[in-house]
Amino acid sequence: MRTETRRLVEAVIERGLFLCAATSVLVTAGIIGVLLFEALLFFQDVSVLDFFTDTEWTPLFAQKRFGILPLLTGTLLVSAIAMVVALPAGLLSAIYLSEYAPSGLRRVVKPLLEVLAGVPTVVYGYFALLFVTPLLQDIVPGLAGYNALSPGIVMGIMILPLVSSLSEDALHAVPNGLREGAYALGATRMQAALRVVVPAAFSGISASFILASSRAIGETMIVAIASGLEPRLTLDPRVPIETMTAFIVQVAQGDAATGTVEYRTIFAVGMLLFLITFLLNMASDWLRRRFREQYA
Amino acid sequence: MRPRPPTTPRLRQWGDRLLQVMALLVLALALASLATLLYDVLADGLGRLSWQFMTSGPSSRAERAGIYPGLFGSLWVMAVAAAIAVPLGVGSAVYLEEYGGTGRWAHLIEINIANLAGVPSVVYGLLGLGLFVRALQLGSSVLAGGATLALLALPVVILSTREALRTVPLSIREASYALGATKWQTTWHQVLPGALPGVLTGLILALSRAVGETAPLIVVGALTYITFAPDGLDSPFTVLPIQIYNWVSRPEAPFAENAAAGIIVLLLLLLTMNATAIVVRDRLQKRRA
Numbered sequence: 109m110r111t112e113t114r115r116l117v118e119a120v121i122e123r124g125l126f127l128c129a130a131t132s133v134l135v136t137a138g139i140i141g142v143l144l145f146e147a148l149l150f151f152q153d154v155s156v157l158d159f160f161t162d163t164e165w166t167p168l169f170a171q172k173r174f175g176i177l178p179l180l181t182g183t184l185l186v187s188a189i190a191m192v193v194a195l196p197a198g199l200l201s202a203i204y205l206s207e208y209a210p211s212g213l214r215r216v217v218k219p220l221l222e223v224l225a226g227v228p229t230v231v232y233g234y235f236a237l238l239f240v241t242p243l244l245q246d247i248v249p250g251l252a253g254y255n256a257l258s259p260g261i262v263m264g265i266m267i268l269p270l271v272s273s274l275s276e277d278a279l280h281a282v283p284n285g286l287r288e289g290a291y292a293l294g295a296t297r298m299q300a301a302l303r304v305v306v307p308a309a310f311s312g313i314s315a316s317f318i319l320a321s322s323r324a325i326g327e328t329m330i331v332a333i334a335s336g337l338e339p340r341l342t343l344d345p346r347v348p349i350e351t352m353t354a355f356i357v358q359v360a361q362g363d364a365a366t367g368t369v370e371y372r373t374i375f376a377v378g379m380l381l382f383l384i385t386f387l388l389n390m391a392s393d394w395l396r397r398r399f400r401e402q403y404a
Numbered sequence: 405m406r407p408r409p410p411t412t413p414r415l416r417q418w419g420d421r422l423l424q425v426m427a428l429l430v431l432a433l434a435l436a437s438l439a440t441l442l443y444d445v446l447a448d449g450l451g452r453l454s455w456q457f458m459t460s461g462p463s464s465r466a467e468r469a470g471i472y473p474g475l476f477g478s479l480w481v482m483a484v485a486a487a488i489a490v491p492l493g494v495g496s497a498v499y500l501e502e503y504g505g506t507g508r509w510a511h512l513i514e515i516n517i518a519n520l521a522g523v524p525s526v527v528y529g530l531l532g533l534g535l536f537v538r539a540l541q542l543g544s545s546v547l548a549g550g551a552t553l554a555l556l557a558l559p560v561v562i563l564s565t566r567e568a569l570r571t572v573p574l575s576i577r578e579a580s581y582a583l584g585a586t587k588w589q590t591t592w593h594q595v596l597p598g599a600l601p602g603v604l605t606g607l608i609l610a611l612s613r614a615v616g617e618t619a620p621l622i623v624v625g626a627l628t629y630i631t632f633a634p635d636g637l638d639s640p641f642t643v644l645p646i647q648i649y650n651w652v653s654r655p656e657a658p659f660a661e662n663a664a665a666g667i668i669v670l671l672l673l674l675l676t677m678n679a680t681a682i683v684v685r686d687r688l689q690k691r692r693a
Binding site for chain 2: 114121122124125129130131133136138139142145146197204207208217221224227230232233235239265268284288291295296297300301302328329333357360366374375381385388390392
């Protein structure tokens with residue numbers, strides 16, 4: 109091939125590859141565009157004030173009320189339960205795997221934890237509804253067949269590997285000099301881990317916590333199956349509730365016609381969901397960057 | 405290697421012991437719940453697995469229902485997702501890793517991909533509904549569903565491909581340039597083959613995650629009651645996880661058995677994919693060594 113043609117081919121290929129990479133920006137633009145377009149139409153019918161202050165969410169009933177609060181509290185309740193399970197357990201196993209575990213055990217445990225993270229969420233939903241809920245009903249008095257507790261716990265188990273592996277990465281990045289210094293001052297392994305290594309990795313660990321909560325808020329199928337699809341403004345984990353994600357699935361399953369307010373609600377709810385998870389992801393990313401700079 | 409603390413008096417070791425015992429307890433509990441989940445599903449569903457279950461469509465009578473349309477729907481959608489996500493994802497990764505460098509665009513794209521990886525899957529469903537189903541008028545077809553999953557898998561494909569490209573030593577590129585090869589010749593003939601095991605593993609893992617997705621395809625409008633396998637890109641479809649969800653949502657016990665049997669099929673599909681990934685990686689690495 110002549111040099112001229114060669115050069116042309118190279119330039120064309122580079123352009124093509126750039127276009128591939130640029131599609132990811134288009135995807136983001138597409139998400140924001142679609143959500144914004146339908147959500148703006150939604151807010152022509154429903155006032156923003158009602159949306160955020162009304163305490164009833166009944167868009168599928170004859171008497172329509174559009175208060176997001178029940179969905180929001182439902183989402184936060186389930187996510188909080190998941191965090192109560194995943195954060196301490198994840199951090200503890202991260203400390204163990206990073207500071208104590210013999211490398212043989214770590215090689216066995218880490219892939220097994222990854223399996224836990226790879227199980228499809230619809231399977232976890234099945235597990236929550238048909239195994240964990242009946243089990244909990246023997247222990248927790250007044251627990252309904254659909255509730256926030258059981259999906260919350262199962263979601264915590266699902267998210268644990270994420271917290272554990274990201275926190276372990278953060279602990280791992282703490283230079284050994286800090287551990288040696290602590291030992292030189294007479295610290296035990298636990299004192300070095302809890303008082304020196306964990307505080308040193310604090311921003312990395314909090315980044316993993318925030319990412320985990322974002323994942324919990326966006327999780328859909330576990331709650332769609334096991335939490336009951338009944339929007340309710342409550343913090344009682346024993347009764348049926350509905351999350352933002354489960355509502356989107358519920359409406360999409362039905363046959364809300366395009367252009368109706370019911371149809372547009374899912375985009376308004378999706379917009380809010382996107383905003384919340386986006387902010388959390390950004391915060392997590394910022395913390396992780398700061399952490400990396402500390403020990404770079 | 406971690407530094408070791410000097411030997412401490414026995415009395416001061418109780419904290420270490422306690423922490424280790426608690427951590428092992430947590431890990432044991434997590435793995436036990438995984439084992440319980442698998443046992444529960446197998447116990448409920450194994451009896452329902454049969455040739456009839458694999459070859460039938462949905463039915464209002466649980467013992468006549470089967471997974472056939474869902475299984476083939478999943479395979480179709482996965483093929484479409486792969487056809488879109490693989491060239492786009494690998495192309496993006498090559499651009500960012502080999503060409504992009506440090507420009508402002510590259511930086512923007514990078515941040516953007518990191519963000520996309522954190523967008524909840526149900527939101528991708530809304531994108532698919534608004535963009536593919538409505539705006540592009542594809543309807544709730546295999547093509548719309550596959551394209552939605554492709555976008556969902558894209559960030560994972562890009563991130564894993566970049567990681568694989570990074571494992572190819574710089575010296576290989578330099579040697580290629582020294583022989584007069586252009587950038588693309590170097591990338592195509594040296595770097596990509598060198599990174600292939602890692603790239604393929606990442607692709608299969610990204611696709612296996614996409615196959616397990618339920619929510620985005622429900623939002624895109626995949627049907628739950630469909631008696632035939634898709635016969636083209638414009639065909640309506642259902643997928644395994646949606647069929648499972650549909651059965652779980654029914655109150656009658658026999659349908660729960662169907663759901664469990666469906667889960668076994670889904671997990672076997674994922675297991676096959678992951679095993680393929682491992683075999684492919686080992687084969688290619690051995691050939692290279």
